[in-house]
Amino acid sequence: MKSEGSDHQLRVYSDITGLVACPENPTPLVRLNRINPNKGFEIYLKLERYNPFGSVKDRIVKEMMKSLDIKGRTVVEPSSGNTGIALACIANAMGIPVEIAVPDKIPEEKKIMLKFLGATLMEADDALCPAFPSEGARGLVNALVLSPATKDGYVSPNQYENQLNVQAHYQGTGPEIWQQTQGEIGYFFAAFGTCGTITGVGKYLKEQNPKIKIIGVEPSTADHKLPGMKRITGLAEEYIPKILDYSVIDDTVEVTDEDAYTTAIKLARKDGIPVGPTTGAILSAALSYAGSNKGIAVVISPDDAFKYTSFYQEVLNTGFVEAGEGI
Amino acid sequence: MEEQYDLSGFICPISKMKATEFIKSLGEGEKATIIVGDTESLKTVAQELKSRGIQTAFEQAEDNKFILTFTK
Numbered sequence: 150m151k152s153e154g155s156d157h158q159l160r161v162y163s164d165i166t167g168l169v170a171c172p173e174n175p176t177p178l179v180r181l182n183r184i185n186p187n188k189g190f191e192i193y194l195k196l197e198r199y200n201p202f203g204s205v206k207d208r209i210v211k212e213m214m215k216s217l218d219i220k221g222r223t224v225v226e227p228s229s230g231n232t233g234i235a236l237a238c239i240a241n242a243m244g245i246p247v248e249i250a251v252p253d254k255i256p257e258e259k260k261i262m263l264k265f266l267g268a269t270l271m272e273a274d275d276a277l278c279p280a281f282p283s284e285g286a287r288g289l290v291n292a293l294v295l296s297p298a299t300k301d302g303y304v305s306p307n308q309y310e311n312q313l314n315v316q317a318h319y320q321g322t323g324p325e326i327w328q329q330t331q332g333e334i335g336y337f338f339a340a341f342g343t344c345g346t347i348t349g350v351g352k353y354l355k356e357q358n359p360k361i362k363i364i365g366v367e368p369s370t371a372d373h374k375l376p377g378m379k380r381i382t383g384l385a386e387e388y389i390p391k392i393l394d395y396s397v398i399d400d401t402v403e404v405t406d407e408d409a410y411t412t413a414i415k416l417a418r419k420d421g422i423p424v425g426p427t428t429g430a431i432l433s434a435a436l437s438y439a440g441s442n443k444g445i446a447v448v449i450s451p452d453d454a455f456k457y458t459s460f461y462q463e464v465l466n467t468g469f470v471e472a473g474e475g476i
Numbered sequence: 477m478e479e480q481y482d483l484s485g486f487i488c489p490i491s492k493m494k495a496t497e498f499i500k501s502l503g504e505g506e507k508a509t510i511i512v513g514d515t516e517s518l519k520t521v522a523q524e525l526k527s528r529g530i531q532t533a534f535e536q537a538e539d540n541k542f543i544l545t546f547t548k
Binding site: 273277278279280285288289292293295296297298299 | 493
C-alpha cells in the first residue's frame with residue numbers, strides 16, 4: 150500500500166486532508182428536478198458538504214494552513230462555524246492549538262462541534278468592537294494578533310484578506326464546475342461572505358467564457374439569520390472583504406431569512422437534499438432567475454442542514470411551513 | 477485599598493472586555509484605576525463606565541497611556 154499521498158480511485162489517503170475536494174476529486178453536482186419546474190433553466194447544486202469536515206470552507210482552510218508560518222503559535226480565526234470546524238480538524242491533524250472567535254448568534258450545534266473538536270471558543274457579541282461594526286468576532290481576533298501583550302502567541306489565517314481563500318476556489322471549485330458542466334454553465338450563484346468563493350470561481354469561469362453570469366446573493370438586511378453571509382450593499386468600503394473582486398460580478402440578489410429557510414425546507418421535501426439556510430438563500434435567488442432565463446445554472450451549497458437543526462426548529466415551530474405556505 | 481488594572485498591553489475590544497470583567501468584580505463604593513494604551517480603548521472603556529453610571533476622571537500618562545480613575 151502507498152504510504153503517502155492520495156489515491157482518489159481507491160479512496161485511500163495518507164491523512165484526512167487528502168479528502169478535501171480538488172479537480173481530481175470534485176464535490177458532487179446534483180440536478181434539481183422537482184423544486185425547479187423550468188426545463189429551460191437547469192439548476193445544479195454543488196454539494197460542498199461532501200468535503201471531509203462538512204463544508205466549502207474545508208478547501209480554503211487546507212490552502213491557508215499549508216502556507217501559514219505558525220512558529221509554535223496558537224492559530225486563531227473569526228468564524229461563523231464552518232471555517233472554525235475545518236480549522237480545528239486540520240490543526241488537530243497537525244498537532245496545533247486553535248482558538249475560534251464566533252458571533253454569539255451562530256447555532257448551538259456549531260458551538261458544540263467546535264468544543265467537541267477541542268477548540269477554545271470565544272463568543273463575541275456583534276456590537277463588541279466599534280472598529281468592526283456588527284463583526285465583533287473579527288475585532289476580537291484582530292486584537293489578539295495586534296495587542297502587544299498577546300501578539301507573539303497568535304497567528305491568524307485571516308480568511309477575509311488572504312488571497313489563498315480566492316486561490317482555493319480559482320484552482321479547485323472553478324475548474325471542477327467547468328469540467329462537471331462540460332463548459333456549458335451559463336450562470337453561477339454564490340453568497341457574499343468572505344467573498345472567496347464568488348471571486349475565485351467567478352474569475353476562473355469568466356476566463357473560460359466571459360458570457361457566464363456570476364450572481365452574488367446577500368441578505369436583505371444587515372441583521373439576519375444566515376450564518377456566514379454578509380450584506381455588502383451599503384457597507385462602507387473599509388468593511389468590505391478585501392478579497393472581493395467586483396469586476397467578476399454581474400448581478401446581486403437580495404434574499405430574506407424567510408425565503409432562505411422556506412426554500413431550504415422546500416428543497417429537502419421536494420428533492421430530498423438537506424442543506425443549510427445559506428444554500429436556501431442562494432437557491433432562492435437562482436429560482437427567481439429560472440422563469441425568465443435559459444441555460445445551465447450552478448448553485449454553491451456551502452453545507453448541510455444538520456448544523457442548523459435548532460434554527461430550523463424555530464421556523465418549523467411557527468407553523469408557517471407546516472401549513473404549506475411558501476411550499 | 478485602590479485596585480489598579482493595567483490593560484495597556486491590549487487593544488480594543490480585548491481592553492474593553494477585560495475592563496468590563498474588572499468593573500463587575502469591584503464592590504460598590506470601591507475606588508479603582510484602569511490603565512489603557514490607546515485612544516480607542518480609552519473611548520470604549522470610558523463608555524462602558526458611563527453606561528454603568530460611574531463618573532470617571534482620566535489623565536494622559538507617559539508612553540501614550542491613559543489612566544482612568546473612578547469609584548464604583
